[in-house]
Structure formats: C-alpha cells, structure tokens
Amino acid sequence: MESKSMFKELKSDLPASIVVFFVAVPLCLGIALASGAPLFAGIIAGIVGGIVVGVASGSALGVSGPAAGLAVVVLNAIASLGSWNTFLLAVVISGVFQLIMGFARAGFIAYYFPSSVIKGMLTGIGLLIIIKQIPHALGYDKDAEGDLAFMSTTGGENSFSALTNALQHVTPGAVLISAISLAILILWDSVLSKKHKIFQLIQGPIVVVIIGIAMNYLYQSGTLNFSLEKDQLVQLPVAGNLNEFFSQFTFPDFSQITNLEVYKVAIVLAIVASLETLLCAEATDKLDPYKRVTPTNRELKAQGLGNMVSGLIGGLPITQVIVRSSANINFGAKTKMSAILHGVFILISAITIAEIMNMIPLASLAAILLMVGYKLAKPALFKQMYKFGWEQFVPFTATVVAILLTDLLKGITIGLLFGLFYTLRHSYRNSHHMKDVATTEDGREVHHLVLAEEVSFFNKANVLKTLNAIPENSKVIIDFGKSKAVAHDVLELIDDFQANAKTKNIAVEKIHINDYNTLHLD
Incomplete structure (x- = not known):
C-alpha cells in the first residue's frame, strides 16, 4: 500500500x-x-x-x-x-x-x-x-x-x-x-x-x-x-x-x-x-x-x-x-x-x-x-512570534542568534535553556492561588491557600513568601484538594510554618490532605 x-x-x-x-x-x-x-x-x-x-x-x-x-x-x-x-x-x-x-x-x-x-x-x-x-x-x-x-x-x-x-x-x-x-x-x-x-x-x-x-x-x-x-x-x-x-x-x-x-x-x-x-x-x-x-x-x-x-x-x-x-x-x-x-x-x-x-x-x-x-x-515570522509574547519570542530569538554565532546543536541548546527558564518561571508563579479573604465572627481574617496540581521544590520560595505575608492573629487554610504531587521540600516548609505560626497567633488548618494520594517529589 x-x-x-x-x-x-x-x-x-x-x-x-x-x-x-x-x-x-x-x-x-x-x-x-x-x-x-x-x-x-x-x-x-x-x-x-x-x-x-x-x-x-x-x-x-x-x-x-x-x-x-x-x-x-x-x-x-x-x-x-x-x-x-x-x-x-x-x-x-x-x-x-x-x-x-x-x-x-x-x-x-x-x-x-x-x-x-x-x-x-x-x-x-x-x-x-x-x-x-x-x-x-x-x-x-x-x-x-x-x-x-x-x-x-x-x-x-x-x-x-x-x-x-x-x-x-x-x-x-x-x-x-x-x-x-x-x-x-x-x-x-x-x-x-x-x-x-x-x-x-x-x-x-x-x-x-x-x-x-x-x-x-x-x-x-x-x-x-x-x-x-x-x-x-x-x-x-x-x-x-x-x-x-x-x-x-x-x-x-x-x-x-x-x-x-x-x-x-x-x-x-x-x-x-x-x-x-x-x-x-x-x-x-x-x-x-x-x-x-x-x-x-x-x-x-x-x-x-x-x-x-x-x-x-x-x-x-x-x-x-x-x-x-x-x-x-x-x-x-x-x-x-x-x-x-x-x-x-x-x-x-x-x-x-x-x-x-x-x-x-x-x-x-x-x-x-x-x-x-x-x-x-x-x-513576518518575527512579527508573529513577537505577538505571541516574551515566553515565545525570547527562546525563538535566542535560538536564531545562537545558531548564527555557533552551530545548530549549540543554538538549539541555548534556545532550550531560555525555554526552560520560562517554564520554571511559569511553574514558580503557578504553585498556588489565594481565595478571597473571609472574616470569622470574632473578626479574625481567614486566608484560603489552594495548592496547584503539582508543586515542585522550585515553588518553595513562592509558597514561603505567601505564607510569611499572612498577618498575625489570623487563620490560614492550606487546601490540598487539587494537588496530585507535592514536593517533600514544600510539605516540610508547611509543617515548619505550622509549628512556628503559634508565635504569631496564626491558626493553621490543612484540608483534603488525605483525599488524594499526595506524592512526595524529591
């Protein structure tokens, strides 16, 4: 045929x-x-x-x-x-x-x-x-x-x-x-x-x-x-x-x-x-x-x-x-x-x-x-790639320039490194999101932090920054409901935060942590 x-x-x-x-x-x-x-x-x-x-x-x-x-x-x-x-x-x-x-x-x-x-x-x-x-x-x-x-x-x-x-x-x-x-x-x-x-x-x-x-x-x-x-x-x-x-x-x-x-x-x-x-x-x-x-x-x-x-x-x-x-x-x-x-x-x-x-x-x-x-x-291709945003345009341009100044494989490698940077940056920014802040009857603020489907050790700094920003005398709910994989580093960080939260009078509640088979990614 x-x-x-x-x-x-x-x-x-x-x-x-x-x-x-x-x-x-x-x-x-x-x-x-x-x-x-x-x-x-x-x-x-x-x-x-x-x-x-x-x-x-x-x-x-x-x-x-x-x-x-x-x-x-x-x-x-x-x-x-x-x-x-x-x-x-x-x-x-x-x-x-x-x-x-x-x-x-x-x-x-x-x-x-x-x-x-x-x-x-x-x-x-x-x-x-x-x-x-x-x-x-x-x-x-x-x-x-x-x-x-x-x-x-x-x-x-x-x-x-x-x-x-x-x-x-x-x-x-x-x-x-x-x-x-x-x-x-x-x-x-x-x-x-x-x-x-x-x-x-x-x-x-x-x-x-x-x-x-x-x-x-x-x-x-x-x-x-x-x-x-x-x-x-x-x-x-x-x-x-x-x-x-x-x-x-x-x-x-x-x-x-x-x-x-x-x-x-x-x-x-x-x-x-x-x-x-x-x-x-x-x-x-x-x-x-x-x-x-x-x-x-x-x-x-x-x-x-x-x-x-x-x-x-x-x-x-x-x-x-x-x-x-x-x-x-x-x-x-x-x-x-x-x-x-x-x-x-x-x-x-x-x-x-x-x-x-x-x-x-x-x-x-x-x-x-x-x-x-x-x-x-x-x-026209340069114009099109520019319209797609920096995440597409920068690796594209880096690959072009590197191929011109080195060779094919080195150029591809340099382009991949720029692509990897944006992937990690994207991952860093999308480790979690915060729901609207609620208030309890006693006037205490409730912050609801929902973790992403996969949270790697790259997200550690971003999660820590968010937790450290939670004000004293409030409550934080850490929601694992959407998570399928959470790195051991991040779980350890959350445990440390929970242990130290008492000094700021912050109540920590972890929910849905057993609803999924949460993996520890090393």
Missing part, C-alpha cells in the same frame, strides 16, 4: 526531486571537503541518504544525507583515529547504536523540544543559508559549500568576515548568473506558477540550472566576455568507466574492531546524528502543508540502517537535513518518493554525466538556496 501511495504523487515529487538533487550535489561535496574526507564520500552519503534511508524512513518529506552539523565532529574523529578506513568502522557501529536506540523507543526525545525553539531553528538555518550563499552568489567561493559553522572549517573566516571579503572579490560573471537566476525564481514563484500548470510541473530551479550551464558554456566559448574559475563550479569526481566509478568506494578497517577509540567516536556520532535527525524531523513536520507526523523511532532505525550502509561502502555519516528537506517542501514534494528519486539521480549523475554536472555554476545554486533561506526566515 505504501509503495502505491508514493507513486501516486509522482507529478509533484519528480520535479521536486530534481531540484533537491541539484541542491544536494554541491552540498554533499562541500560537506565532504569541510569534513576532511574524500569528496566521493559525500556523494556516497547522498546516494544512501536518498535511497536507503528514503525507503526505510517514515518521514513524508524529510531528505537525508551528509550533514553540515557533523563536519567538525568528522574532521576531529578522522584525525584522532588516524585513518579514513578506521573512521568508516566507527560510522558502521554508530549506525548499530542508532538501530538499538530506535528499537529502545528513544525517539520520544523529539517531543521535548518547544515549538518556539523549532521555529527559531528553521529561521536561524534560513538566515544562515542566506549569509553563507551571498558569497557564492558574488563569486567568492573560499568557504566550502555546505559548511554552516560560524567559523569556517576550510577558509579561516567566520560567516560575517566572508561577507566582507566577498564584496572585495566580486566576479561579474557569477553576479550576472545569480541576478538572472533570482529574477527567474521570483517571477516563477510569484507570477508564472499561478498562470499555467506547466510552470508548476517544470520548477523554476530546473530552468535556473539549465540557464546557468548555458551561460557558463557561453563564457567558456568566448561568446560572452565573462569567465568562471573551476572552484566556482560544481566539482563532481569524474569516472571514465564503471570500474573507475566503483574503485572510489572504500571499506572499513575491521581489524580495529577492538579499538575503544572507535566506539567512543561511534557513540558521539550516534548521539549527535540522532539529535540532529530528530530536530530536523520535527522542523520538517512543521513545514509540511499536510501536517503529517514522522514516526521518530522508525526514523532512528532508518538512519541507523543508512549509516551502517554508508560506512560499509565509504560514505560520510548521515542525518536528516533541513536545507534539503525545506527545498523539497518549498518546491512541491508530497511524498517520500521525492527523497528516494533524488538519491537515484545522484547515483546516475555520478556514473554518467559528471562532466555535465561540473558545468553548473555555484552562483545558480546559490540563487536557489537564497530563495529557500528567505522562505524559512520571512520577516
């Missing part, structure tokens, strides 16, 4: 898969370069992420492949293990760990990330794409395509110094291609796609890539008086025949199976890759116009299988990736067939048309990614 439903939307999935394919190829190569790995390792990871993970995954629109967030981890791991083949063994073992996590139902972690942080992640990635692609659009390509870290792993620059340097090293030929490409994409998106179905079937990015190849050919032939350097084009490894193609596959060094360092690297890879996958799956579901929900445990199993296969044949570690997933959604994909087909296209192109692919200007792809970035980080 699933295979039939995948082919059902082929008219939407096929054009989207071609767009994702064009976006994915330079990202696969760039991430491999940033990771200090063989370039072909990125291509292998793209193929496996598309086909193997695509088939096994339950994500409708998520696209998997080599991840920018793992580039620094991979770079350091290769150096610490001493060889590429030993690192591949760590990738295989990390896949085994992910499979175990999937069967252990560890995917529930995904549901603990607040909506404000996930939206901040999407916006931060969108802004990061824009910042990282502007240099490529201007023809300044010192930073590897796909490197999303604040500090470049290849160029010795940061995100903002690269922008400054790009303005001083503008390539007119690249700027012309970028400008024409952006004009086509904007026209296609805002006008042509609404005019006729043919413009929905043939996506604007496909036209942009074809025009980019044509313009590069005109540059090379001298018809147009511009030129592009080799590093301003896609650079797929070219195999002369099938034997040369398969000779680029490498295999793990299983003689290192007893090396503890391999297992340490594998654990780090499994944890980071799983977190990044779960975050991206959550973000992708938010972008999905049909609001489908990815089964997270199945996704961990699919990623584990993908990493095992990728490691066995010489590929980089794999995660679900938001840049390709958002491009997939933005350009009309409806099922996971799009992700699978993009992997098939990477495989076919690497075998047959690598030379043609190497004529695609990075400026053309930069224009496509600039559009993807803009759709992720629309200014």
Whole structure:
C-alpha cells in the first residue's frame, strides 16, 4: 500500500526531486571537503541518504544525507583515529547504536523540544543559508559549500568576515548568473506558477540550472566576455568507466574492531546524528502543508540502517537535513518518493554525466538556496512570534542568534535553556492561588491557600513568601484538594510554618490532605 501511495504523487515529487538533487550535489561535496574526507564520500552519503534511508524512513518529506552539523565532529574523529578506513568502522557501529536506540523507543526525545525553539531553528538555518550563499552568489567561493559553522572549517573566516571579503572579490560573471537566476525564481514563484500548470510541473530551479550551464558554456566559448574559475563550479569526481566509478568506494578497517577509540567516536556520532535527525524531523513536520507526523523511532532505525550502509561502502555519516528537506517542501514534494528519486539521480549523475554536472555554476545554486533561506526566515515570522509574547519570542530569538554565532546543536541548546527558564518561571508563579479573604465572627481574617496540581521544590520560595505575608492573629487554610504531587521540600516548609505560626497567633488548618494520594517529589 505504501509503495502505491508514493507513486501516486509522482507529478509533484519528480520535479521536486530534481531540484533537491541539484541542491544536494554541491552540498554533499562541500560537506565532504569541510569534513576532511574524500569528496566521493559525500556523494556516497547522498546516494544512501536518498535511497536507503528514503525507503526505510517514515518521514513524508524529510531528505537525508551528509550533514553540515557533523563536519567538525568528522574532521576531529578522522584525525584522532588516524585513518579514513578506521573512521568508516566507527560510522558502521554508530549506525548499530542508532538501530538499538530506535528499537529502545528513544525517539520520544523529539517531543521535548518547544515549538518556539523549532521555529527559531528553521529561521536561524534560513538566515544562515542566506549569509553563507551571498558569497557564492558574488563569486567568492573560499568557504566550502555546505559548511554552516560560524567559523569556517576550510577558509579561516567566520560567516560575517566572508561577507566582507566577498564584496572585495566580486566576479561579474557569477553576479550576472545569480541576478538572472533570482529574477527567474521570483517571477516563477510569484507570477508564472499561478498562470499555467506547466510552470508548476517544470520548477523554476530546473530552468535556473539549465540557464546557468548555458551561460557558463557561453563564457567558456568566448561568446560572452565573462569567465568562471573551476572552484566556482560544481566539482563532481569524474569516472571514465564503471570500474573507475566503483574503485572510489572504500571499506572499513575491521581489524580495529577492538579499538575503544572507535566506539567512543561511534557513540558521539550516534548521539549527535540522532539529535540532529530528530530536530530536523520535527522542523520538517512543521513545514509540511499536510501536517503529517514522522514516526521518530522508525526514523532512528532508518538512519541507523543508512549509516551502517554508508560506512560499509565509504560514505560520510548521515542525518536528516533541513536545507534539503525545506527545498523539497518549498518546491512541491508530497511524498517520500521525492527523497528516494533524488538519491537515484545522484547515483546516475555520478556514473554518467559528471562532466555535465561540473558545468553548473555555484552562483545558480546559490540563487536557489537564497530563495529557500528567505522562505524559512520571512520577516513576518518575527512579527508573529513577537505577538505571541516574551515566553515565545525570547527562546525563538535566542535560538536564531545562537545558531548564527555557533552551530545548530549549540543554538538549539541555548534556545532550550531560555525555554526552560520560562517554564520554571511559569511553574514558580503557578504553585498556588489565594481565595478571597473571609472574616470569622470574632473578626479574625481567614486566608484560603489552594495548592496547584503539582508543586515542585522550585515553588518553595513562592509558597514561603505567601505564607510569611499572612498577618498575625489570623487563620490560614492550606487546601490540598487539587494537588496530585507535592514536593517533600514544600510539605516540610508547611509543617515548619505550622509549628512556628503559634508565635504569631496564626491558626493553621490543612484540608483534603488525605483525599488524594499526595506524592512526595524529591
């Protein structure tokens, strides 16, 4: 049934898969370069992420492949293990760990990330794409395509110094291609796609890539008086025949199976890759116009299988990736067939048309990614989050800024800390409420304090402040009627208050304390 439903939307999935394919190829190569790995390792990871993970995954629109967030981890791991083949063994073992996590139902972690942080992640990635692609659009390509870290792993620059340097090293030929490409994409998106179905079937990015190849050919032939350097084009490894193609596959060094360092690297890879996958799956579901929900445990199993296969044949570690997933959604994909087909296209192109692919200007792809970035980080979203109040806006903004200045996982962590602060603040403020003050016949004030459903040790200070404010010669009723769990610290505080209340002539009455099975939360 699933295979039939995948082919059902082929008219939407096929054009989207071609767009994702064009976006994915330079990202696969760039991430491999940033990771200090063989370039072909990125291509292998793209193929496996598309086909193997695509088939096994339950994500409708998520696209998997080599991840920018793992580039620094991979770079350091290769150096610490001493060889590429030993690192591949760590990738295989990390896949085994992910499979175990999937069967252990560890995917529930995904549901603990607040909506404000996930939206901040999407916006931060969108802004990061824009910042990282502007240099490529201007023809300044010192930073590897796909490197999303604040500090470049290849160029010795940061995100903002690269922008400054790009303005001083503008390539007119690249700027012309970028400008024409952006004009086509904007026209296609805002006008042509609404005019006729043919413009929905043939996506604007496909036209942009074809025009980019044509313009590069005109540059090379001298018809147009511009030129592009080799590093301003896609650079797929070219195999002369099938034997040369398969000779680029490498295999793990299983003689290192007893090396503890391999297992340490594998654990780090499994944890980071799983977190990044779960975050991206959550973000992708938010972008999905049909609001489908990815089964997270199945996704961990699919990623584990993908990493095992990728490691066995010489590929980089794999995660679900938001840049390709958002491009997939933005350009009309409806099922996971799009992700699978993009992997098939990477495989076919690497075998047959690598030379043609190497004529695609990075400026053309930069224009496509600039559009993807803009759709992720629309200014209206900042306005919307601000309207939701500080509790939503602060974690959102903190996540955006932190992602721009650090990396994806650190940015998410900082956003979570801000979200946790507001959660604790909310909990602190909502530990109890006071009913209207009554008066007894003898003129004594009666204060009725009703405890919340759950009162943790975080609420201790707030409860104490309220009790200390009760005036002398009055009565206080402490009502446990709504409480299901009260921390031991708070119960102890109430007992101490009751013991000392006599000195102020305050009568203390505890009610409904036995009506519920009140738990002592340590």
